Amino acid sequence: MNELLGVLLVSGRLTHQESYAREFARDPRCRLVALTDEKDVREERACLNRELAEELGIPYVPSLDEALSRTDIHLVSVCAEPERRGRILTQCARAGKHLYIDKPMTPSLSIAYEIAEAVKQNGVASQMFSTITQPWARQAKQVIESGELGELLAAHADCLVAKGHAGTATLGRRRTEGPPEQFTFVDSKPELYDMGIYAIAMVRWLTGREIKTVYAQTANYFFEAHQRNDVEDFGVLAMTLEGGLAASATGGRIGWTSHPSTGLNQVHLVGSRGSVLVQAHGARLEVFANEPHWKAPEEHPLDPMGLWRSTQREVNTQTKKSWISLYDEATCKSDQSQFVDCILEGRKSELTAEDAAVLTEVILAAYKSAADREVVHLPLGISPQHKSG
Amino acid sequence: MNYWKSLQLAIEMTLAAGRIGTPVFVRCTASVVESEESFISLMADMTELVSGWLGSFPCRLYALGGNTVGQVTATVEYPSGALALLCVARTCSRPRVDLVMLGSNGAVYHSQELFCFSMKPILEKALGTTEVITSALNRSLASGVPTDLASAE
Secondary structure: OOOOEEEEEEOOOOOOHHHHHHHHHHOOOEEEEEEEOOOOOOHHHHHHHHHHHHHHOOOEEOOHHHHHOOOOOOEEEEOOOHHHHHHHHHHHHHOOOEEEEOOOOOOOHHHHHHHHHHHHHHOOOEEEOOOOOOHHHHHHHHHHHHOOOOOEEEEEEEEEEOOOOOOOOOOOOOOOOOOOOOOOOOOOOOHHHHOHHHHHHHHHHHHOOOEEEEEEEEEOOOOHHHHHOOOOOEEEEEEEEHHHOEEEEEEEEOOOOOOOOOEEEEEEEEEOOOEEEEEOOOOEEEOOOOOOOOOOOOOEOOEOOOOOHHHHHHOOOOOOOOEEEOOOOOOOOOHHHHHHHHHHHOOOOOOOHHHHHHHHHHHHHHHHHHHHOOOEEOOOOOOHHHOOO | OEHHHHHHHHHHHHHHOOOOOOEEEEEEEEEEOOOHHHHHHHHHHHHHHHHHHHOOOOOEEEEEEEOOOOEEEEEEEOOOOOEEEEEEEEOOOOOEEEEEEEEOOEEEEEEEEOOOOEOOOOOOOOOHHHHHHHHHHHHHHHHOOOEEOOOOO
16 A cells, blocks of 8 residues: 555544544654544534644544545544444444554443454454553563463553542442443543553463453542542452463552552563563663652643643643653554554554453453452353443 | 561551551562472461551452462452452562552552572461461362451451
């Protein structure tokens, strides 16, 4: 393909599209064509969409149906809210467009597999955003493949983001879980769903094995907002994988001042001959200087948890400076560009829509486990109680 | 010099100063050069130690692996809602410990390769509750399901 890949963006400001769009724009093989959304989307969302379109200098097309009919669009980056994302992805796949998928793909098991089937039937490429394409993850994979650990016995992954003003949750009692019915709030997210996906995806990708059992717990440790919205700010899974491999994963939001950098992102691999801890920030400089200490930003009324780039810019959130990672966006190929590689080279990505559907199933199993306080076996199977949205 | 005793004192001092708020979660992975018979014993000791930091006796635990597998991983639950994820595994190289403790408003991180410290015992003296934990670990490993622990009191 000699022409540029035309990229359509679905949903704009106050979504991860703020970052994804910029990475696609940075790739010289891509051209941002337009930003769009479902034509009956609520006005507040449409307004946010128009704002990002204007910032990026691209037209806003109010109708997704109309945008998908364009022949100069090859790839769609979908960042609509979880409650709507699934049906939009299915529509885009059926329109013959490659899918770049915000994470997690969807909270609905039936819709997850519908998307995977639409991708397969229409022969399009797909990739869900994750951390498996980052250099530290590649290093962990290389360690496993080198054999130096011997037989892999266990894999333990953590993804805990250091954002939000912690210390406001009421402690002292175990959380009673019922799977979340709402995933979109101004001031919180269900963090097992939103952050745990990274750690679970990492374990599955690194080991190359399917998850067979899950025993999970959710908790409210840090934020009053999560408690008020009845969603967890922290989650833990203990898993068994094919072949009896033991694994665990944590996902959560732990507060601005609970990590020297952006958060704890790591995997501990245990083998018969040794173990290794690989961390996202492992390759770093540590700088100590006579300069003002980093301070947590003021809360933005539209984004108290520091989710979005634009709002954090508005409250002048400063980058923490004591850890300088050797790998950053200037030196490493982005997840988005690696997906472009897959499209142009005609190969499957390493986290397709089908993989994302499996991860949805694991997360739903985790919520069921946390609610029932039992070990849950996988696969769950597609059944009416899993349909939503 | 006992490594675990030193670690225990440092953690307790940090908690007593209130620097991280209320401790709510501990992840501790210990890679040890030990005979396979002692993994469960070490796990029980580690659970006892961590329980002291989290402020209560555990009410439930779920264990994976076993002495002959080369590692034991345990999820430990507390009446307050606090949690611990613990792993004891064999290594052929230097022993090491990796620890994450989350507080309600802060965190403690510790990673240490062990050169001159002794890895055993984790606890200076055996406590009656360690036997209860050991028994629960064995039951969970044998059954493949979580095991409730009766109060130690």
